[in-house]
Amino acid sequence: MRLSSLPIATQKEAPADAEIISHKLMLRAGLIRKLAAGIYSWLPLGLRVVRNVERIVREEMNRAGGLEVILPSVHPGALWHETGRWDIYGPELLRFKDRHDREFCYGPTHEEVMTDIARRELRSYRQLPVIFYQIQTKFRDEIRPRFGVMRAREFVMKDAYSFHIDDASLQETYQVMYEAYSRIFERTGLRFRSVMADSGAIGGDVSHEFHVLADSGEDAIVFSNGSDYAANIEATPAPVPEGHRPAPGATMEKIATPDTHTIEEVSAMLNVPASACAKTLFVCGHEKDTVVALIIRGDHELNAIKAAKLPEVADPLQMANTAQIRKIANSNPGSVGPVGLQCKVYADHSAAHLSDFVCGANEDGFHLRNVNWVRDLPEAATADLRNVIAGDASPDGSGTLEIARGIEVGHIFGLGTKYSAPMKATVLDRTGKNVAMPMGCYGIGVTRIVAAAIEQNHDEGGIIWPTAIAPFQIVIVALNLQKSAKLREAAEALYQRLSSQGYDVLFDDRDARPGVKFADCELLGIPVRLVIGERGLDAGTIECRGRRDSDNENIAMAALDDYLRKKLQITS
RNA sequence: CGGGGCAUAGCGCAGCCUGGUAGCGCGUCUGCUUUGGGAGCAGAAGGUCGGGGGUUCGAAUCCCUCUGCCCCGACCA
Numbered sequence: 001m002r003l004s005s006l007p008i009a010t011q012k013e014a015p016a017d018a019e020i021i022s023h024k025l026m027l028r029a030g031l032i033r034k035l036a037a038g039i040y041s042w043l044p045l046g047l048r049v050v051r052n053v054e055r056i057v058r059e060e061m062n063r064a065g066g067l068e069v070i071l072p073s074v075h076p077g078a079l080w081h082e083t084g085r086w087d088i089y090g091p092e093l094l095r096f097k098d099r100h101d102r103e104f105c106y107g108p109t110h111e112e113v114m115t116d117i118a119r120r121e122l123r124s125y126r127q128l129p130v131i132f133y134q135i136q137t138k139f140r141d142e143i144r145p146r147f148g149v150m151r152a153r154e155f156v157m158k159d160a161y162s163f164h165i166d167d168a169s170l171q172e173t174y175q176v177m178y179e180a181y182s183r184i185f186e187r188t189g190l191r192f193r194s195v196m197a198d199s200g201a202i203g204g205d206v207s208h209e210f211h212v213l214a215d216s217g218e219d220a221i222v223f224s225n226g227s228d229y230a231a232n233i234e235a236t237p238a239p240v241p242e243g244h245r246p247a248p249g250a251t252m253e254k255i256a257t258p259d260t261h262t263i264e265e266v267s268a269m270l271n272v273p274a275s276a277c278a279k280t281l282f283v284c285g286h287e288k289d290t291v292v293a294l295i296i297r298g299d300h301e302l303n304a305i306k307a308a309k310l311p312e313v314a315d316p317l318q319m320a321n322t323a324q325i326r327k328i329a330n331s332n333p334g335s336v337g338p339v340g341l342q343c344k345v346y347a348d349h350s351a352a353h354l355s356d357f358v359c360g361a362n363e364d365g366f367h368l369r370n371v372n373w374v375r376d377l378p379e380a381a382t383a384d385l386r387n388v389i390a391g392d393a394s395p396d397g398s399g400t401l402e403i404a405r406g407i408e409v410g411h412i413f414g415l416g417t418k419y420s421a422p423m424k425a426t427v428l429d430r431t432g433k434n435v436a437m438p439m440g441c442y443g444i445g446v447t448r449i450v451a452a453a454i455e456q457n458h459d460e461g462g463i464i465w466p467t468a469i470a471p472f473q474i475v476i477v478a479l480n481l482q483k484s485a486k487l488r489e490a491a492e493a494l495y496q497r498l499s500s501q502g503y504d505v506l507f508d509d510r511d512a513r514p515g516v517k518f519a520d521c522e523l524l525g526i527p528v529r530l531v532i533g534e535r536g537l538d539a540g541t542i543e544c545r546g547r548r549d550s551d552n553e554n555i556a557m558a559a560l561d562d563y564l565r566k567k568l569q570i571t572s
Numbered sequence: 573c574g575g576g577g578c579a580u581a582g583c584g585c586a587g588c589c590u591g592g593u594a595g596c597g598c599g600u601c602u603g604c605u606u607u608g609g610g611a612g613c614a615g616a617a618g619g620u621c622g623g624g625g626g627u628u629c630g631a632a633u634c635c636c637u638c639u640g641c642c643c644c645g646a647c648c649a
Contacts, residue, residue, distance in 0.1 A: 012598060012610070013584045017642050027583095037641065091573090143573075146642085262648060279649055301647055319646040321574095333649045360649060480607060515609035522609095533608065543608095 001044075001472070003508045003520075008043055010520050020216055022454035023148030025463050029523050031450075038145025038153030042447075045524065048471035048504075049450050050156060054135050056187045056468065057158045057444055064180040066131040066160055071113045073137060077103025079112045083422050094141045106139040111419045111441060114161040118437065119425035125165040128427065128437065129173050133160035135446060150407070150451040151218075160442040165429060167416070170438040174206060174414050177442045181210055181410050184444070189466025190453055193406065195221050196231040198305050206414035207235075210444075211406025212452040221406045222388055226399015233403065234305040238386050239393040241353040248372035249356045257367045261334030263298040266367055270358060274298035278351050278359040278371070280336045282320035282328065285312050285344070291320045291328055295338050295347040297354065300386040307385055312344045329362045336360040337368060339377045347373075347380040407452040408445070415439040454525075463525030464547050472506040473568050474498060475526040477517045479533035481509060491532045494542075503564070522547070528567050530560075 008030035015034075018024045026032045031046030042050060058068065077095070080086035086093075086103075094106040107113065114132060122128065135158045145153050160177070164170040178194070185192040190212050197209040209232055211221050220233040260266050267274045277298030282291045292312050296302055308315040322333060328343050329336040337359035338345055351357075356370045373379050392401045417436040419425070426434040450469070457464040467473060476498075478491035495507040506526060508517050521529050531543040531552070541554045544563055555563045 009582090009599070010610095011583060015583065016578090016585090019643080034641095144643095144645095266649090279647090281647080281649070283646090296647095304646075317646075319648095325649080329649090331649095336649050483607080513607055513609085513611065515607090515611080517610090518608080519610045531608080535608080 001506055003506060004510045006044060008045070010523055018148065020147045020150065020455065021458055022150065022451040025454055025458060025523070026148060026451065029463060029525075032149060034148075038142060038151070040149050040152060040154070045471045046450070049453075049465070049469050050447060052469040052471075053188065053446050053449050054156075054158075057135065057184055057446065060180045060184045060187070061131075061133045061158070061160060063183075064131065064176050066133040069117075069132050069134050070136060071107070071110050071117075071134055073107050073139070075105050075107050075113055077105060079116060080105060083112055083419055085112070092140045092142065094139050108138055108140040109441075109443075110134070110159055111161065111415075111439075112423070115419045115423045115425045115439070118161075118163050118420070119423060122163060122425070122427050122437070125427055125429050129162055129164045129169050131160055131162045131173065131177075133158060133442075148451060149447045150455075152447070155448065156446040158444040158446055162440040162442070163420075163425070163437045164439070165427065165435070165437065167438050170414055170416075170440055171206075174412065174440050177412055177440065178208060181412060181442070181444070185210055185212075185410070187468055188449060188453065189468045190449070190456055192409070193221060193223070193230060193404075195223070195406075196235055197411065198232060198235040208412050209408050210410030212409050212449070212456055213404060214407055214452060214455040215405050216455050217405035217407040219406045219408050220387070220403050222401050222403055224394035224396065224399040225402055227394060227396050229394050229396045229399070231395075233387050234303065236388045236401070237395045238303075238349065238384050238388045239395070240349040240384075245353050245373070246355040248370075248375050250370040252368055252370050252372070252376045254361050254363075254366050255369055256365060257335075258365045260365075260367070266358060267298060270367070270369065272358055276354070276357055278338065278347075278354060278357050280329075280338050280360060282325050282336070282343075283307060284314045284318040284320055284324075286314050287312075291324050291343050293328075293338060293341050293343055293345045294385055295345065295351040295359075295380060296386055297348065297350045298358075300348065300350060300389065302385060303387045306383070310346060310383060329360075331360070331362045331364045334360070335362065335364050335366060337362055337371070338380065339368060339371060341377075345378075345380040346383050346385065348385040349382050350386065352380060352382045407448070407455060409449050409452055410442075410444045412442045413440060415441055458525075459522075461519070461522030463523065465525040465527060467527045467568050470504075470525065470527050472504045472526050474503050474528045474530060474564070475506040475508060475521055475524070477508045477514075477521060477529060477531045479514050479517070479531065482511055484534065487532065487534060487537060490537060494530070494532065498564075501561075503568075528564065 010030055011028045014024035014028050018027055030043055032040045032042055034040055077086055096104055138157045139154050142153050145151055162173045192210055192212050194208050194210050197207040222233050222236045223230040260269050263274050263277050263279055267277055275297055278295050279298055281294045281302055285292050304317040307313055308317040325333050355372055358367055358369050359371055361368045388401050390403050394401055416438050420436040420439055426436050429435050454463050476495055481488050495505055498505045527547050529545045536542055540557050543552045544555045545552045546567055
């Protein structure tokens with residue numbers, strides 16, 4: 001592509017509403033443009049990256065035995081009623097009606113549609129297992145779209161679904177897909193990690209997530225320094241304290257703590273560590289108008305996924321509002337505690353292990369000190385309610401846990417018959433009996449990978465694309481073309497030659513000053529830059545520089561092919 | 573959804589408090605000069621100040637309302 005024919009100008013300043021680096025750079029480089037909140041257009045350079053990611057995904061899906069399809073993005077509501085998800089999916093499901101007043105939705109995921117295909121087409125165990133996949137636009141009406149295409153409402157996803165005669169076959173395919181995913185992310189050139197995950201709303205028992213590692217990631221992922229244990233923090237069990245709870249010491253006393261609301265403030269005022277405080281959180285109960293109290297040690301954080309699994313607690317987790325808290329605790333948030341509560345109380349294992357702890361007194365401006373379970377309040381039901389913290393023992397018993405940030409770009413699930421049973425997607429087994437097919441589903445956020453790649457790979461100058469997904473492998477910068485016909489001929493010839501050799505080449509043939517061209521090269525992040533100027537022309541050399549290099553290399557024209565092969569070593 | 577904020581040229585912003593002919597930087601266009609790290613000079617185009625309503629002789633500015641967008645939020649107990 002000739003840059004002179006691309007009518008998209010790069011920008012020095014990013015729009016004020018872009019917050020994270022990938023969003024800013026994508027806008028400045030002209031990869032995307034916003035149409036509405038969470039809805040983006042992909043411009044030529046951005047689309048090339050998307051297509052490269054898609055190509056890798058498609059190749060590996062095909063290699064894993066997947067069959068590509070394209071399913072409709074608009075779904076009849078009736079299909080979603082069959083599985084009950086029309087009612088439980090919530091406002092993220094974009095619903096609308098056609099001219100006949102019939103219900104439809106824009107597909108946020110395609111289990112229903114895929115299962116409908118399966119139940120129509122699949123008749124016999126002899127046809128199984130089968131993997132269908134598609135690469136297609138999804139829409140999820142996110143509460144708060146943000147971070148550009150990272151958390152967009154409309155996005156491109158690869159979703160695959162597998163159908164099986166039994167769980168053993170599902171597990172086999174699950175493993176195949178796990179390996180395919182690992183290859184996909186290796187081939188993108190990104191640093192990634194697979195972790196065990198909570199299967200969440202989609203259901204099933206086995207589940208792994210694939211995360212691109214980046215400090216700006218929204219997810220916390222946990223791994224052991226003593227084993228290969230790795231999991232999403234949501235799914236990591238916290239260790240249960242060992243040994244007996246220390247015996248109660250001094251008598252419980254009430255102390256005035258005016259204007260002291262947070263654990264930090266309380267622990268500073270009373271000069272006790274946060275780990276000797278108990279914080280009380282009220283969440284909405286499963287039964288209407290009930291609340292449940294959750295007690296967590298002061299230095300710990302509530303894990304919403306774990307809490308929502310408690311039988312008395314509403315799923316998804318919803319915090320009680322101030323009015324509900326006042327009603328049950330007789331005080332405002334900031335002074336609440338577990339002593340004397342009339343509602344169901346759960347204590348995290350670590351909180352249940354506390355003796356002589358500090359907590360709110362259920363009276364505004366007061367806290368209690370030297371509080372003890374059994375002696376001062378009934379023993380609470382215990383559960384794992386907290387996020388693990390760095391240094392906790394690994395759940396598999398070897399090593400301690402460390403925490404890193406990640407961007408979730410892939411997720412695979414063993415679904416079982418969660419969809420096939422209600423939708424009656426059955427086949428005949430060897431004995432001639434109808435059985436519901438266990439299913440797996442496997443997703444990759446194609447457009448999110450593009451943003452994640454930038455989050456992980458950028459510098460002050462701009463994007464640094466991994467070669468495999470870069471919009472172009474090579475950029476030819478021709479300096480002062482207008483001054484020398486000879487220079488122009490040489491640049492043209494090089495562009496033609498490299499293009500015909502199969503390289504994706506961007507030719508900066510604009511009549512712009514050198515500084516402008518160099519700055520754009522860095523912003524666009526093309527892996528290899530070749531500069532043609534008067535300097536090397538007569539000497540028969542060309543100036544080469546990798547995007548991450550700090551210096552130029554002058555390569556003899558004859559040696560250019562070797563240089564490029566080495567620099568761009570493309571894995572496949 | 574709750575709370576906060578913003579909306580003025582393609583992008584970034586000022587002007588608003590204290591009402592009186594809409595500005596700056598970048599970008600764009602023309603010309604000349606310049607040409608190895610986002611050039612200089614001269615000129616130009618481009619805005620119904622998000623929409624609607626009100627107050628006023630007069631509204632970007634004050635008031636009401638609608639819309640759009642952004643940020644924060646279940647981690648405060």
